[in-house]
Amino acid sequence: MTGPYWAVIALLAAAAFLIRVAGLAAGGRIRASRHAWILDDLPGLIVVSLVASSLAGQPWPTWIAAGIAFGVGAMTNHVILTMAAGVAAFAGLAWLAG
Template identity: 65%
Template sequence: MTFSYWMLIVTLAVAAFSVRVLGLFAGDAIKSSRVSWMLDDLPGLIVVSLVASSLAGQPIGTWIAAAVALAVAYCTNHVILTMCIGVTVYGVLIWSGV
C-alpha cells in the first residue's frame, strides 16, 4: 500500500474517533443543561415518526393492522405480543384480500 492510502486510513480513523469523543462531550453537556427533560421522550418520538412515515401511502389493511398493534401495545405493554398480533392481523387481512 502506498503512503496516500495509509494517510487516508489514519485520517478516517482519527475522524471516527473524534466524532465519538465529541459525542460524549456533547451528551454530557446536554444532560446537564436545563433542556435535558426533552430528551426523556425522544426515543418514543423517533419510533412514532418512523412508523408514521412508513405508513404513509400504504393500503387500508396495513393501517388496520397498525391500529390493532397500537391497541395491543397500549393494553398489554408487551413488545413481543404486539409484534406477533400485528403481523398476524396483517397476514390475515392480506390473505383475505383487504
Template identity: 65%
Template structure:
C-alpha cells in the same frame, strides 16, 4: 494500499472519533441543563422515527395493522401482544385481499 487509501482511512477514523466525542460532550452538557428530559425520550423517538419511515409507501392493510398494533400497545403495554395483534390483523387482511 497506497498512501491515499491510508489517508482516507485516517480521515474516516478521525471523523468517527470526532462524532462520538462531540456526542459525549453534548450529552454531558445537556444532562446538566433544563433540557435533560430530552435524553430520556431519545430511545422512543428513534423507534417511532424508524417505524414511521418503514410505513411510508406501504399498503393500506399495513397501515390498518399498524393502527391496531398501536391500539393494543396503548391498551396492554405488552410487546408480545402488540406483535401478535399486528401480525394477525395483517395476515387476516392479506388473506381477504388476495
C-alpha cells in the same frame, strides 16, 4: 493497499471517533442544562419517527395492522405480544386482499 487507501481509512476512523466524542460531550452538556427532559423522551420519539416514516405511502392493510398493533400495545404494554399481533394482522389482511 497503497498509502492513499490507508489515509482514507485513517481519516474515516478519526471522523467516526470525533463524531462519537462530540455526541458524548453534547449529551453531557444537555444533561447539565434545563433541557435534560428531552433525553428522557428521546428513545420513544425516535421509535415514533421511524414508524411514521415507514408507514408513509404504505397501502391500507399496513395502516390497519399498525393500528391493531398500537391498540394491543396500549392495552397490554407487552412488546412481543404487540409485534405478534401486528404481524398476524398484517398477514391476515394481506391474505384477504390478495
